[in-house]
Amino acid sequence: MNLAGRRIVLGVTGGIAAYKAIEVCRRLVDAGAHVAPIMTEGAKRFVGETTFSALASEPVQTSLWDEDSPIPHTRLGQGADVIVVAPATARLLSAYASGYSDDLLTATLIATRAPVIVCPAMHTEMWEHPSVQANLETLRSRGVIIVPPAEGRLAGGDVGTGRLADPSDIVAAIERALLVVDGERPDRDLVGLNVLVTAGGTREAIDPVRVITNRSSGKQGYAIAAEAAARGANVTLVTTVDRQAPSGATVIDVVSAADMEAAVMPLSQSQDIIVMAAAVADFRPVVVADRKLKKDEFGADGPARILLEPTHDFLVDLGARKPTGQVLVGFAAETDNVLENARGKLARKNLDLIVANDVGAPGAGFEHDTNEVVLVSATGMDHNVALTDKRSIARHVIDAIVSIRAVH
Ligand code: CTP
Numbered sequence: 001m002n003l004a005g006r007r008i009v010l011g012v013t014g015g016i017a018a019y020k021a022i023e024v025c026r027r028l029v030d031a032g033a034h035v036a037p038i039m040t041e042g043a044k045r046f047v048g049e050t051t052f053s054a055l056a057s058e059p060v061q062t063s064l065w066d067e068d069s070p071i072p073h074t075r076l077g078q079g080a081d082v083i084v085v086a087p088a089t090a091r092l093l094s095a096y097a098s099g100y101s102d103d104l105l106t107a108t109l110i111a112t113r114a115p116v117i118v119c120p121a122m123h124t125e126m127w128e129h130p131s132v133q134a135n136l137e138t139l140r141s142r143g144v145i146i147v148p149p150a151e152g153r154l155a156g157g158d159v160g161t162g163r164l165a166d167p168s169d170i171v172a173a174i175e176r177a178l179l180v181v182d183g184e185r186p187d188r189d190l191v192g193l194n195v196l197v198t199a200g201g202t203r204e205a206i207d208p209v210r211v212i213t214n215r216s217s218g219k220q221g222y223a224i225a226a227e228a229a230a231r232g233a234n235v236t237l238v239t240t241v242d243r244q245a246p247s248g249a250t251v252i253d254v255v256s257a258a259d260m261e262a263a264v265m266p267l268s269q270s271q272d273i274i275v276m277a278a279a280v281a282d283f284r285p286v287v288v289a290d291r292k293l294k295k296d297e298f299g300a301d302g303p304a305r306i307l308l309e310p311t312h313d314f315l316v317d318l319g320a321r322k323p324t325g326q327v328l329v330g331f332a333a334e335t336d337n338v339l340e341n342a343r344g345k346l347a348r349k350n351l352d353l354i355v356a357n358d359v360g361a362p363g364a365g366f367e368h369d370t371n372e373v374v375l376v377s378a379t380g381m382d383h384n385v386a387l388t389d390k391r392s393i394a395r396h397v398i399d400a401i402v403s404i405r406a407v408h
Contacts, residue, residue, distance in 0.1 A: 015042075035058075061104055076104075086117075114181075120148070123160070148165065208291065212308075218241035224275050264314065352401075353377045
């Protein structure tokens with residue numbers, strides 16, 4: 001399950017197991033989630049605020065009163081995809097069950113509609129106390145998810161039930177809760193799918209200093225990667241440019257067409273969707289000099305000549321080896337006969353969809369923040385997308401891919 005970009009509030013209360021919440025926090029952040037930690041006064045006696053602030057995605061919050069905004073609990077509660085309290089003390093369970101919201105964590109818990117997971121940890125006697133069990137029952141009946149404590153060594157050397165669940169079980173509960181949320185959210189329609197996107201123009205070396213390249217900025221490819229990630233996909237971005245990648249995406253940096261092919265081909269069979277937004281060079285120098293060519297040895301007595309050879313069009317290979325169910329998307333940047341050329345490429349490369357754009361049109365194509373495209377699909381349907389920002393174009397491209405998957 002992809003936690004990338006998910007907003008998780010991590011509540012930590014005052015129990016000895018508070019140190020294990022550090023591990024939960026680290027795992028969530030490593031998986032690309034945005035973690036906002038809240039500590040109670042009790043928690044601060046067990047672990048340092050600095051530890052959480054350093055590991056989490058935003059500084060730890062401990063009070064209803066120390067943010068500029070007077071309502072931090074509603075910001076945290078409304079913005080969360082899920083809230084997890086680990087460890088949850090008997091006091092927290094009691095306050096939450098009765099709606100007694102005298103601190104930031106309890107106020108946030110009742111200011112949210114997101115799923116809430118509580119992970120109790122306490123001594124066996126407390127865990128078994130009827131008041132604790134009754135509070136848990138109340139919370140369970142309201143849909144709160146309980147990750148029960150495990151058996152083992154407790155603080156002070158006692159052994160029994162009450163140890164905080166293992167961090168991996170807590171993370172798994174978070175993932176399950178998010179899957180339920182996703183099932184109810186149509187905008188998370190790529191959850192669990194592997195999506196590979198290529199972006200940017202390749203650079204083909206002439207010598208160690210000079211390259212042949214093209215004007216692709218990579219913006220459209222990055223926008224597609226960001227849209228796919230926001231809709232829940234596991235995104236791999238193979239790129240020639242250094243831009244802000246969507247959080248959680250696996251980024252593979254490449255330079256030339258041959259590098260891009262070497263990065264993409266081994267991953268191709270495991271992808272549900274491949275979008276080849278990169279402007280792959282069609283030609284490269286036959287010989288790459290191993291030292292910088294001097295002016296006088298290269299075109300000294302007239303126009304310089306660099307002998308070019310075609311690069312390998314690996315989109316053709318991807319089309320030929322396309323696994324069942326995979327949606328393969330190409331791009332066609334054209335200056336004339338846009339649709340005719342795009343349809344030719346769609347058929348020749350065995351694509352499901354081609355995003356055709358007239359790079360000569362005002363505001364469209366290379367380097368711009370906007371674009372205007374025609375989505376040409378193998379089913380014969382053309383869909384014009386009028387001039388708009390590249391993220392909106394990305395949304396149309398992903399929508400078209402989702403429709404193709406539905407009839408595959
Ligand atoms: N492509 C590729 N490998 C290449 C060249 C292109 O995988 N060596 C991919 C591009 O990423 C793009 C699609 O093929 O998605 C179309 O690229 P384009 O250069 O427009 O197509 P060509 O078939 O090379 O046609 P032409 O250059 O004649 O327009």
